[in-house]
Amino acid sequence: MPTSSPHPSDTSGPACLLCGGNDVRLFAEVDGRRYHRCAICRLTFQDSEQHPTAEEERVRYETHENDPEDPDYRAFLHRLAGPLLDRLPPAREGLDYGSGPGPTLSVMMEEAGHSMALWDPFFAPDPTPLQRTWDFVTCTETAEHFHRPGEAFQRLDALLRRPGWLGLMTGVLEDDEGFAEWWYRRDPTHVVFYRPETLSWIADRFGWELERPSSTVALFRKE
Numbered sequence: 001m002p003t004s005s006p007h008p009s010d011t012s013g014p015a016c017l018l019c020g021g022n023d024v025r026l027f028a029e030v031d032g033r034r035y036h037r038c039a040i041c042r043l044t045f046q047d048s049e050q051h052p053t054a055e056e057e058r059v060r061y062e063t064h065e066n067d068p069e070d071p072d073y074r075a076f077l078h079r080l081a082g083p084l085l086d087r088l089p090p091a092r093e094g095l096d097y098g099s100g101p102g103p104t105l106s107v108m109m110e111e112a113g114h115s116m117a118l119w120d121p122f123f124a125p126d127p128t129p130l131q132r133t134w135d136f137v138t139c140t141e142t143a144e145h146f147h148r149p150g151e152a153f154q155r156l157d158a159l160l161r162r163p164g165w166l167g168l169m170t171g172v173l174e175d176d177e178g179f180a181e182w183w184y185r186r187d188p189t190h191v192v193f194y195r196p197e198t199l200s201w202i203a204d205r206f207g208w209e210l211e212r213p214s215s216t217v218a219l220f221r222k223e
Contacts, residue, residue, distance in 0.1 A: 017192060018043040018149045019201065030180045041201040043149070044173055046191040051147055058122050060189045066102030077105045077169075080140055083213035084167045085112050087221075092135035093117075095159060098142030099124055105138055133161045140169040144190040157206045157222070166208070166220040170194060174215070 013024035016038035027037035027044055034047040052060070067073060092114050096106040099118040106116040117134075118124040137159050146152040156166055171184035173193040184190055194202075199218050203210035208220040 013037075014048065016041060016043055016150075017045050017048070017147075018153070018198070019205070020150060028179055030185070035179075042195040042197040044179070044193040044195070045149075048147070051191050052189055054122075057145070057189050060187075061100060061122060064101055066100055066104055068102065068104040068107045070104075073104055074108065077108060077140060079214055080138065080167050080169045080217045081105060081108050081112075083211075083217060083219060084136065084138070084165060085109075087165060087219065088114065088136060091115070094136040094138060095119060095129050095134045097137050097139045097156065097159070098145070100141075105140055109138070130155070130159065134159055134164065135161055136165040136167065138167045140167075143168055143170045143194070144184070144187075144192055146192055149192050153202055153206065157208075160222045162222055164222045166222070168199075168218040168220065169216055170218075171216055172196060172199070 013026055013036035015022055016024050019038060019041040021038055021040040023039040024036050025039070026034060028035045033050050035044055036047065037044050090113055094106075094109055094114050095117050096103060096109075097119055099106060099120045101123050103118055103124075106118055109116050117129040119126070119129045137156055139156065143149065143152070160166060171182075171193070173179065173182070173195050175182070179185060185193070196212075199210060199212070202208070203220055206220075206222070208222050211219045211221070213219065
């Protein structure tokens with residue numbers, strides 16, 4: 001059970017992992033983990049000293065049962081794929097960033113007529129796809145794992161052509177009071193959490209247009 005609930009604090013925290021700002025305060029201490037909140041971009045993030053190791057992350061990810069033949073998993077990914085496909089011209093080139101074990105979204109996009117490449121630090125680590133640009137990039141259930149989200153979003157911006165789309169799927173922190181009990185927080189590899197204001201800050205930072213077709217999907221357009 002959580003040991004405490006979210007609470008305001010006057011205790012200064014580390015620099016924000018997304019915007020680099022110093023207006024950061026302790027947001028919550030839950031299950032022995034410290035979480036901070038940035039007043040500028042509103043990112044909520046776990047103390048970096050408590051991040052899981054790469055090996056701990058890999059062990060956790062290998063338990064994921066991602067199967068392209070699983071209709072329920074496809075339906076889950078369609079929350080992003082459907083709105084993104086509605087906006088893409090035919091036969092575009094895309095990158096599934098953080099594809100994980102059992103890539104499935106890439107299969108769905110290929111079935112719709114697009115060509116896809118994969119990159120994942122554990123399961124598709126060949127850096128070649130990171131050395132060019134793409135018409136669109138998908139990032140599903142990945143952004144909450146970013147240990148350095150500021151650097152990660154800069155990379156994502158560099159990967160996108162103009163015009164281009166970034167499709168992001170992640171749990172969005174809508175309810176601060178429910179943070180301690182939130183199932184998304186309890187995953188030990190989830191270390192950063194985005195509020196709606198955070199998504200808007202990211203769009204403003206990179207000059208992207210933001211659309212939110214559902215509560216867990218953000219579509220960023222790079223003009």
